[in-house]
Amino acid sequence: MVSPVTHSDVLVAAERLAGWPVRTPLVNSPALDAICGGRVWFKAENLQLTGSFKFRGAMNRLSAIPPEGRRGGVVAYSSGNHAQGVARAAKLLGMPALIVMPSDAPKLKVERTRADGAEVVFYDRLTEARETIAAKLAEARGAIIVPPFADPLIIAGQGTAGLEAVQQLAEKGETADLAMTCCGGGGLSGGFAAGSQLPVVVVEPDGYDDVCRSLAAGHILPVENPGPTRCDALQTLRMAEITFATLTHHGATGVSVSEAEVARAVAFAFRELKLVVEPGGSVTLAALLAGKLDVRGKTVIATLSGGNIDAEVLVSCLQEAGALQATSRR
Amino acid sequence: MVSPVTHSDVLVAAERLAGWPVRTPLVNSPALDAICGGRVWFKAENLQLTGSFKFRGAMNRLSAIPPEGRRGGVVAYSSGNHAQGVARAAKLLGMPALIVMPSDAPKLKVERTRADGAEVVFYDRLTEARETIAAKLAEARGAIIVPPFADPLIIAGQGTAGLEAVQQLAEKGETADLAMTCCGGGGLSGGFAAGSQLPVVVVEPDGYDDVCRSLAAGHILPVENPGPTRCDALQTLRMAEITFATLTHHGATGVSVSEAEVARAVAFAFRELKLVVEPGGSVTLAALLAGKLDVRGKTVIATLSGGNIDAEVLVSCLQEAGALQATSRR
Numbered sequence: 001m002v003s004p005v006t007h008s009d010v011l012v013a014a015e016r017l018a019g020w021p022v023r024t025p026l027v028n029s030p031a032l033d034a035i036c037g038g039r040v041w042f043k044a045e046n047l048q049l050t051g052s053f054k055f056r057g058a059m060n061r062l063s064a065i066p067p068e069g070r071r072g073g074v075v076a077y078s079s080g081n082h083a084q085g086v087a088r089a090a091k092l093l094g095m096p097a098l099i100v101m102p103s104d105a106p107k108l109k110v111e112r113t114r115a116d117g118a119e120v121v122f123y124d125r126l127t128e129a130r131e132t133i134a135a136k137l138a139e140a141r142g143a144i145i146v147p148p149f150a151d152p153l154i155i156a157g158q159g160t161a162g163l164e165a166v167q168q169l170a171e172k173g174e175t176a177d178l179a180m181t182c183c184g185g186g187g188l189s190g191g192f193a194a195g196s197q198l199p200v201v202v203v204e205p206d207g208y209d210d211v212c213r214s215l216a217a218g219h220i221l222p223v224e225n226p227g228p229t230r231c232d233a234l235q236t237l238r239m240a241e242i243t244f245a246t247l248t249h250h251g252a253t254g255v256s257v258s259e260a261e262v263a264r265a266v267a268f269a270f271r272e273l274k275l276v277v278e279p280g281g282s283v284t285l286a287a288l289l290a291g292k293l294d295v296r297g298k299t300v301i302a303t304l305s306g307g308n309i310d311a312e313v314l315v316s317c318l319q320e321a322g323a324l325q326a327t328s329r330r
Numbered sequence: 331m332v333s334p335v336t337h338s339d340v341l342v343a344a345e346r347l348a349g350w351p352v353r354t355p356l357v358n359s360p361a362l363d364a365i366c367g368g369r370v371w372f373k374a375e376n377l378q379l380t381g382s383f384k385f386r387g388a389m390n391r392l393s394a395i396p397p398e399g400r401r402g403g404v405v406a407y408s409s410g411n412h413a414q415g416v417a418r419a420a421k422l423l424g425m426p427a428l429i430v431m432p433s434d435a436p437k438l439k440v441e442r443t444r445a446d447g448a449e450v451v452f453y454d455r456l457t458e459a460r461e462t463i464a465a466k467l468a469e470a471r472g473a474i475i476v477p478p479f480a481d482p483l484i485i486a487g488q489g490t491a492g493l494e495a496v497q498q499l500a501e502k503g504e505t506a507d508l509a510m511t512c513c514g515g516g517g518l519s520g521g522f523a524a525g526s527q528l529p530v531v532v533v534e535p536d537g538y539d540d541v542c543r544s545l546a547a548g549h550i551l552p553v554e555n556p557g558p559t560r561c562d563a564l565q566t567l568r569m570a571e572i573t574f575a576t577l578t579h580h581g582a583t584g585v586s587v588s589e590a591e592v593a594r595a596v597a598f599a600f601r602e603l604k605l606v607v608e609p610g611g612s613v614t615l616a617a618l619l620a621g622k623l624d625v626r627g628k629t630v631i632a633t634l635s636g637g638n639i640d641a642e643v644l645v646s647c648l649q650e651a652g653a654l655q656a657t658s659r660r
Binding site: 022025027028030046049051108121188267270271273274275276309311312314315318323324325 | 352356357358360376377379394438568597601603604605606607610637641642644645648653654
């Protein structure tokens with residue numbers, strides 16, 4: 001089977017994006033290496049423009065719109081990180097942007113999306129379909145819809161993070177055995193597989209493990225009615241044909257992590273990595289800390305995919321992980 | 331006047347340290363640039379081994395001890411970051427380390443110092459002199475005292491951060507107009523001036539601004555009985571002759587920041603930079619946010635010198651800065 005998104009597509013995206021996204025650092029933690037017995041390099045996409053990798057795909061997609069098609073602007077639907085990526089890319093390219101966000105989106109993500117000049121329209125996650133709302137709004141404005149993951153240019157753009165990570169590791173004289181990616185709909189994961197050419201293990205929150213299940217079954221399996229999760233960025237119920245085909249082509253597999261494991265990872269990132277990582281952006285770290293994957297003796301590239309966490313959620317993670325006592329002190 | 335620590339000293343330190351400390355990234359924030367009107371590159375030393383720049387100086391000093399002098403180990407006194415730097419360097423070089431810490435040192439710093447195998451002895455900051463305690467302990471063990479800043483090898487080691495930052499900026503095709511450094515006793519600041527060859531503006535907490543005052547007066551002026559500060563890493567009352575002479579030679583000046591300005595900086599680093607920065611490590615950012623220095627149209631390298639902050643202190647900063655409401659939510 002041919003992959004819908006190839007290494008060449010990622011190389012083209014990297015050329016198109018030259019000068020735009022931040023070349024985020026690779027970060028190692030001796031403390032984590034001691035725990036998991038491997039050598040782990042985190043691709044710190046929480047330090048990317050807009051606080052997540054999503055800027056890469058958004059900029060790649062929007063840059064491909066010819067000048068004459070830009071006037072109507074873009075419409076996107078997103079719980080927050082794709083929203084910010086699209087808003088920033090549109091701002092930098094001088095295009096209007098309208099974002100459809102769930103009414104329970106993290107307030108930080110809403111504020112930051114608006115701060116980049118985008119208009120925000122809310123919908124109820126439980127009763128309305130965001131795709132339908134977005135389609136209506138786009139038609140009324142003559143705008144182009146920028147989907148969060150089911151688009152080859154979006155996937156190839158996200159894949160530049162994988163390409164870059166492998167290059168950075170080569171500069172250190174090292175090579176990786178595998179990659180681990182935070183996974184919602186599979187855009188970052190598919191792109192990372194194509195860009196890095198590494199075996200990829202996707203990580204999802206328990207209950208939202210449609211990609212894990214689909215890869216294991218060999219066909220797309222949606223999940224239904226999962227419980228609440230702190231990983232707002234990874235609440236996808238059904239992956240797309242294009243991400244399924246891309247990940248299947250690259251032989252990806254998956255594991256999932258619990259809410260408690262995610263809280264521990266957010267706290268570990270605070271304490272040991274000195275990085276602010278949102279729950280959905282820390283699932284790879286959560287899987288490593290929980291021993292969900294045997295990486296002994298292996299070199300791993302793992303994404304920390306975003307850092308847009310509300311202060312209240314950070315506090316709840318620190319408390320749940322035992323890193324913050326109920327009594328506060330100066 | 332000849333500087334006690336020169337650019338050559340820093341070059342020698344950089345060669346000695348090759349392969350040891352992390353080449354920490356330079357981080358830019360478009361949001362901050364918009365606020366201050368300049369272009370600011372943060373040298374993110376919170377991502378350094380042990381969570382602060384202190385590992386650089388400690389490793390440079392300890393590496394210079396000949397093998398036959400290493401058996402008795404080292405003794406250091408520190409509120410926490412120098413403690414961790416010395417403990418880690420000693421561990422990597424196979425030397426025993428004993429650290430004299432104030433009884434009110436942040437618990438995270440105490441835990442992390444012990445985690446690197448060092449023995450910790452507490453003293454009362456208000457009634458005992460740490461230098462005296464350290465001298466007695468060192469004599470009893472035949473150990474070498476590693477002072478936090480009054481030592482040319484320590485200063486030169488810290489200076490590698492400045493050398494590295496200027497090189498990293500050159501790789502981006504940019505040059506800086508000035509540097510801003512978080513300042514306690516002036517070890518990092520003096521080293522940064524020598525290493526970067528840039529005009530340096532040191533930043534201290536209000537009340538602990540002995541370096542600011544000394545540089546302005548042209549002679550060392552200690553401060554007395556300042557109030558409490560969250561900047562535990564910068565509670566120096568009197569700078570040393572060697573740091574005074576180094577900073578004076580390089581024409582350094584200084585500004586100071588309030589506790590509220592520091593809280594705002596810690597919250598800004600959380601929200602916009604996605605970096606965990608301790609109060610004392612964020613004073614440069616605090617000064618920029620508060621407009622203490624006019625950097626319009628200028629390119630600035632500023633240190634974020636450490637990230638070892640207790641979760642409780644982060645929470646208090648977020649609350650004081652209005653970034654965290656009293657009621658918590660999931």
